[in-house]
Amino acid sequence: MARLNGKTAFITGGAKGLGAEMARLFAAEGARVAVSDVDEAGARAVAEEISATGAKAIGFRHDVTSEVEWTDAVAHVQKNLGPLDIVVNNAGILAVKLIAEQTLEDFRHMQAINVEGVFLGIKAAFLAMGARGGNIINISSVAGLMGSPGHIAYNASKGAVRLMTKTAAVEAGALGLPIRCNSIHPGIVATEMTRVNYGVGVVNTVSDAVIPTIPVGRFGITTDISAAALYLASDESAYVNGAELVIDGGWLAGRMTRAPVQE
Numbered sequence: 104m105a106r107l108n109g110k111t112a113f114i115t116g117g118a119k120g121l122g123a124e125m126a127r128l129f130a131a132e133g134a135r136v137a138v139s140d141v142d143e144a145g146a147r148a149v150a151e152e153i154s155a156t157g158a159k160a161i162g163f164r165h166d167v168t169s170e171v172e173w174t175d176a177v178a179h180v181q182k183n184l185g186p187l188d189i190v191v192n193n194a195g196i197l198a199v200k201l202i203a204e205q206t207l208e209d210f211r212h213m214q215a216i217n218v219e220g221v222f223l224g225i226k227a228a229f230l231a232m233g234a235r236g237g238n239i240i241n242i243s244s245v246a247g248l249m250g251s252p253g254h255i256a257y258n259a260s261k262g263a264v265r266l267m268t269k270t271a272a273v274e275a276g277a278l279g280l281p282i283r284c285n286s287i288h289p290g291i292v293a294t295e296m297t298r299v300n301y302g303v304g305v306v307n308t309v310s311d312a313v314i315p316t317i318p319v320g321r322f323g324i325t326t327d328i329s330a331a332a333l334y335l336a337s338d339e340s341a342y343v344n345g346a347e348l349v350i351d352g353g354w355l356a357g358r359m360t361r362a363p364v365q366e
């Protein structure tokens with residue numbers, strides 16, 4: 104089954120982790136895929152791996168914080184792969200710092216990538232898709248839905264992604280543009296980001312203590328998230344718009360309802 108047959112998808116931050124997995128799955132489902140990243144070698148390697156399967160893919164360097172680079176990137180994608188149908192604003196960074204230790208410089212750096220990068224991606228998608236329409240998927244986080252110690256910059260950035268998503272959905276509607284925009288909110292998924300910041304995947308780390316608080320009893324894997332992205336990217340989700348899809352094994356549901364009840 105090819106759920107994205109004939110579509111062109113552009114995925115940022117696709118050199119590894121969630122972005123690379125989405126690129127692989129989208130290509131396997133019939134899409135022509137563009138993979139960009141500040142890690143040019145990584146983006147090219149993922150595109151080459153996909154091309155080796157017979158699918159069409161390109162990989163190139165692109166810093167999502169630069170509006171000029173967004174303009175060039177979209178032109179490059181449309182020239183090589185055809186009109187843009189799907190943009191996944193996936194590129195992002197995480198660093199854990201207590202409020203008292205958080206510098207304004209580091210706070211702004213995270214907003215530049217996680218917020219301004221997504222804003223520029225939404226803007227570029229609107230300009231490229233226009234009346235032809237398309238589909239934007241923004242990767243937020245459960246951290247865009249709840250606060251957590253040490254995450255003031257990341258919480259701020261992912262909360263912004265959640266609401267920019269809704270603005271894009273309603274503004275497209277107000278303008279009569281057939282563009283959908285939804286956000287995905289992963290829980291803790293094993294990637295380099297969570298290995299470096301939480302020790303996920305490293306044996307006997309404090310992160311293991313979190314597992315009993317996740318109803319399905321494990322951290323996420325990249326294919327858990329790519330499957331959700333595929334659904335949002337496909338026409339099966341034609342009536343899903345401005346929505347937030349939480350993919351966290353039930354973790355957030357538990358944190359919202361769990362009260363310190365004692366017998």
Ligand SMILES: NC(=O)c1ccc[n+]([C@@H]2O[C@H](COP(=O)([O-])OP(=O)(O)OC[C@H]3O[C@@H](n4cnc5c(N)ncnc54)[C@H](O)[C@@H]3O)[C@@H](O)[C@H]2O)c1
Binds near residue numbers: 140196216
């Ligand atoms: N892994 C998780 O548990 C998790 C949970 C919730 C949300 N997310 C979000 O999912 C997205 C992907 O995360 P991941 O776990 O795959 O991380 P990752 O660190 O494995 O990959 C992120 C990629 O983004 C790229 N990147 C960073 N800055 C960039 C920039 N300025 N321009 C272009 N590319 C840039 C990096 O080079 C890297 O290849 C991020 O937005 C992250 O915040 C991840």
